[in-house]
Amino acid sequence: MADFVSFPKRGLVCVSGPDAATLLDGLLTHNVAGAGPGACVYTAMLTPQGKFLFELFIIAPETGTYWIDVSEPASFAKRLSLYRLRSKVTIEDKSEAYMVGAVWSAEALPSNTIHYPDPRHSELPQRFIAPRVELPSEAAAFAAYEQTRLGLGVPDLAADLLVEKDFILEGLMDEMGGVDFHKGCYVGQEMTSRMKRRTTVKTKLCRVRYEGAAPAFETPILADGWEVGRMRTGGPGHGLALIRFDRAQKAISEGQELRAGDQPIQLDPPSWMQVPS
Incomplete structure (x- = not known):
C-alpha cells in the first residue's frame, strides 16, 4: 500500500488579499484566524437556509493567504466569487497545479509539501497539500483510508451528506470542531444556532x-x-x-x-x- 493517497474529487482554492479573512469569516461556520502553515481550520459553507454546501479544510501558508482543501473546487470558487463584490480579494482554483490528500508517512511526499493533522479525529492520517505529480494506482490506499475513517465513525460530509438537503449538525460537524457557536454572523447561522439551542437534532x-x-x-x-x-x-x-x-x-x-x-x-x-x- 502507498504511504499516501490523493483525493481526486477534492482540490485547492487559494483566497488571498487584504479582505480575504473578512470575506471568509462572513460566510463560514468558523473564523479563519486559527489557520497557519501547519494549523488547519475545519469549517463549512452553508445555504442561507442552513443546508450543507461545502466542507473545508483551511490553512494559511502566509498572512492574508488561505489555501482551502474542498470538494468540487470550481463550484466553490464560483460561489465564493458571488459574495466578493468590491472586496480586495483574489480567488484562484489551483487544483491543476496542486493535489490534496492524506498521508501515513510524510517522508513519502515531496519536500515542498505542507502537511497537518486532520482536525476531525486524532487517529486519522494527516492531510497534505502538494504540487501535483503522477501517482501510481492507489485504489488500495484509498480503500485503506476509507476503512480507517469509517472504522472511527468519522463523516466525510462531501460524501456522506446530500448537498442543499442535509444539515451539518446531522453530519456531526459541531462534534468534530467545525462550528464556532460564539462567532459573528455567517450565511446559514440562524438555522444552525436554532438547531443547537433547541436540541432538535x-x-x-x-x-x-x-x-x-x-x-x-x-x-x-x-x-x-x-x-x-x-x-x-x-x-x-x-x-x-x-x-x-x-x-x-x-x-x-x-x-x-x-x-x-x-x-x-x-x-x-x-x-x-x-x-x-
Whole structure:
C-alpha cells in the first residue's frame, strides 16, 4: 500500500488579499484566524437556509493567504466569487497545479509539501497539500483510508451528506470542531444556532455494522417496515448511515431488527459521538 493517497474529487482554492479573512469569516461556520502553515481550520459553507454546501479544510501558508482543501473546487470558487463584490480579494482554483490528500508517512511526499493533522479525529492520517505529480494506482490506499475513517465513525460530509438537503449538525460537524457557536454572523447561522439551542437534532450520521459488503448508498434502513434511516458511505463490515434516533431506539427497545434490504444492521456509535436521547 502507498504511504499516501490523493483525493481526486477534492482540490485547492487559494483566497488571498487584504479582505480575504473578512470575506471568509462572513460566510463560514468558523473564523479563519486559527489557520497557519501547519494549523488547519475545519469549517463549512452553508445555504442561507442552513443546508450543507461545502466542507473545508483551511490553512494559511502566509498572512492574508488561505489555501482551502474542498470538494468540487470550481463550484466553490464560483460561489465564493458571488459574495466578493468590491472586496480586495483574489480567488484562484489551483487544483491543476496542486493535489490534496492524506498521508501515513510524510517522508513519502515531496519536500515542498505542507502537511497537518486532520482536525476531525486524532487517529486519522494527516492531510497534505502538494504540487501535483503522477501517482501510481492507489485504489488500495484509498480503500485503506476509507476503512480507517469509517472504522472511527468519522463523516466525510462531501460524501456522506446530500448537498442543499442535509444539515451539518446531522453530519456531526459541531462534534468534530467545525462550528464556532460564539462567532459573528455567517450565511446559514440562524438555522444552525436554532438547531443547537433547541436540541432538535434527532437525525445524525452514525457508524453502523453489518455482515459482508456495504448496502448501496441511500438504501432505506427499516424496522418492521418503517424507515428509521438511510445508508450513506459503506465499506466491508461497517459504514455510516443517517439515522433517525428516536425511531431507531424505539424499534430496538421493542425488539425489532433494523435491516437495509436483506442485511441486518446494528447501530455502533463511536464513544466521541453525542447520541440523541
